[in-house]
Amino acid sequence: MKILKFGGTSVGTAESIRNVKEIIRGQKGRKIVVVSAMSGVTNKLVEIAEAQKSGNEQQVEGLMLEIKLKHLHFIEELIENKETRKLTENLFLELYRQLEETLQLKPLSEAAVITFGETFLSLIFSQFLEEQGVSNTLLDAKDFMQVSNVENPHIQTVQELLKATLKREVTSEVYITQGFIRIDRNKNVSTLKRGGSDYTATIIGAAVNATEVQIWTDIDGFHNNDPRFVDHTQTLTHLTFEEAAELAYFGAKILHPQTVSPVKERNIPIYLKNTFTPEAPGTCISSKIHGSGLKAISAKDGITAIKIKSNRMLMAHGFLKKIFDVFDKHETAIDMITTSEIAISLTIDDTQNLDKILYELDEYGEITVDSNHSIICVVGEGVINDHETFRLFELLNDLPVRMISYGGSSNNISLLVDTKNKVQALKLLHHKLFEGKILKKT
Ligand code: ASP
Ligand code: MG
Numbered sequence: 001m002k003i004l005k006f007g008g009t010s011v012g013t014a015e016s017i018r019n020v021k022e023i024i025r026g027q028k029g030r031k032i033v034v035v036s037a038m039s040g041v042t043n044k045l046v047e048i049a050e051a052q053k054s055g056n057e058q059q060v061e062g063l064m065l066e067i068k069l070k071h072l073h074f075i076e077e078l079i080e081n082k083e084t085r086k087l088t089e090n091l092f093l094e095l096y097r098q099l100e101e102t103l104q105l106k107p108l109s110e111a112a113v114i115t116f117g118e119t120f121l122s123l124i125f126s127q128f129l130e131e132q133g134v135s136n137t138l139l140d141a142k143d144f145m146q147v148s149n150v151e152n153p154h155i156q157t158v159q160e161l162l163k164a165t166l167k168r169e170v171t172s173e174v175y176i177t178q179g180f181i182r183i184d185r186n187k188n189v190s191t192l193k194r195g196g197s198d199y200t201a202t203i204i205g206a207a208v209n210a211t212e213v214q215i216w217t218d219i220d221g222f223h224n225n226d227p228r229f230v231d232h233t234q235t236l237t238h239l240t241f242e243e244a245a246e247l248a249y250f251g252a253k254i255l256h257p258q259t260v261s262p263v264k265e266r267n268i269p270i271y272l273k274n275t276f277t278p279e280a281p282g283t284c285i286s287s288k289i290h291g292s293g294l295k296a297i298s299a300k301d302g303i304t305a306i307k308i309k310s311n312r313m314l315m316a317h318g319f320l321k322k323i324f325d326v327f328d329k330h331e332t333a334i335d336m337i338t339t340s341e342i343a344i345s346l347t348i349d350d351t352q353n354l355d356k357i358l359y360e361l362d363e364y365g366e367i368t369v370d371s372n373h374s375i376i377c378v379v380g381e382g383v384i385n386d387h388e389t390f391r392l393f394e395l396l397n398d399l400p401v402r403m404i405s406y407g408g409s410s411n412n413i414s415l416l417v418d419t420k421n422k423v424q425a426l427k428l429l430h431h432k433l434f435e436g437k438i439l440k441k442t
């Protein structure tokens with residue numbers, strides 16, 4: 001069994017969805033196709049849930065109408081056969097009514113509202129494929145995506161539920177289901193967090209012990225730097241699970257950060273492919289190491305650095321524990337840490353509880369907070385041993401660097417810079433590390 005996930009812009013227009021059909025048709029064997037919402041729809045649903053909560057009926061009505069028309073137009077554009085089109089419209093309108101009902105429930109479940117984007121598109125997509133002669137079975141992800149702990153899904157539970165679902169349903173070569181949706185420990189509809197459809201694909205991949213998971217988007221896989229800011233970036237054709245996880249976590253927008261973990265343990269490769277250029281190799285993520293050393297640079301914005309400076313013996317034993325306990329108590333993850341004898345600097349990206357954290361840290365010393373920073377992450381298996389890596393320290397000549405983390409793992413070196421210097425830092429690093437030297441063929 002293969003898992004194919006299509007999301008965002010690759011299912012955004014009638015033309016792109018026709019490409020998707022060809023991609024599915026071109027692959028032999030049984031497959032489960034995971035779809036996310038049409039692009040822009042989840043954001044609209046988030047707005048609807050918020051407007052509903054604040055009692056802004058007019059806004060809810062306006063946005064709901066937009067969602068309805070967007071999908072009805074899409075059906076009209078996509079489905080040629082009159083009868084199938086009518087049937088699809090009716091099935092869609094039935095789901096739309098369910099969304100209206102969900103909005104009336106008290107208390108309002110935001111997750112139940114925002115997952116409708118996936119429910120809508122999977123229905124339309126399934127009907128479209130059927131009309132085009134690709135017979136398929138639509139599965140309801142709520143029947144099997146029981147994930148109590150988002151960070152650590154219990155794959156066996158999903159495996160058993162999915163097995164039972166497949167047994168009950170009509171046997172097909174092609175199954176279609178929704179990404180993003182999960183059922184939580186209280187049996188309520190919840191999500192795998194924004195962008196979570198990739199994660200759905202690898203959870204299902206692990207549950208069926210798939211031969212591979214393909215994630216189809218609108219770019220050619222991972223690049224060695226952020227193509228939005230840097231020219232002449234190159235696609236990385238191979239990455240290890242660890243490299244991909246580091247890049248996804250540290251800002252490479254192409255993949256949801258948790259995507260890699262379910263398949264890594266089972267050694268199931270992930271292929272990142274571009275729906276618009278399916279012949280391009282994309283990126284293969286597996287356990288195989290293809291050339292060690294420096295591979296890629298990515299950046300993560302929205303980072304806040306906190307420095308705690310104390311005249312007391314900061315590094316006396318037990319001191320760091322006390323500091324970390326404060327963050328732990330407020331459920332805030334720390335990304336980077338550097339220490340000296342009298343000070344510790346660390347970074348967070350979730351500032352929801354920052355005020356409370358600062359209040360509690362106050363007793364340990366003088367606190368400085370620097371917001372609007374970016375972590376620049378340099379990644380590659382064994383990057384810390386690469387002969388070219390020293391060049392990244394030349395950046396210190398050109399730009400102020402707030403923190404450096406080297407040696408935490410052999411695959412990653414992180415630098416913290418002010419976000420206003422981020423693009424320059426990415427460009428300089430690209431030049432220093434990649435240009436003028438022949439890139440290792442990966
Ligand atoms: N539709 C969801 C989102 O926009 C999930 C996804 O796209 O992966 O976050
Ligand atoms: Mg995505």
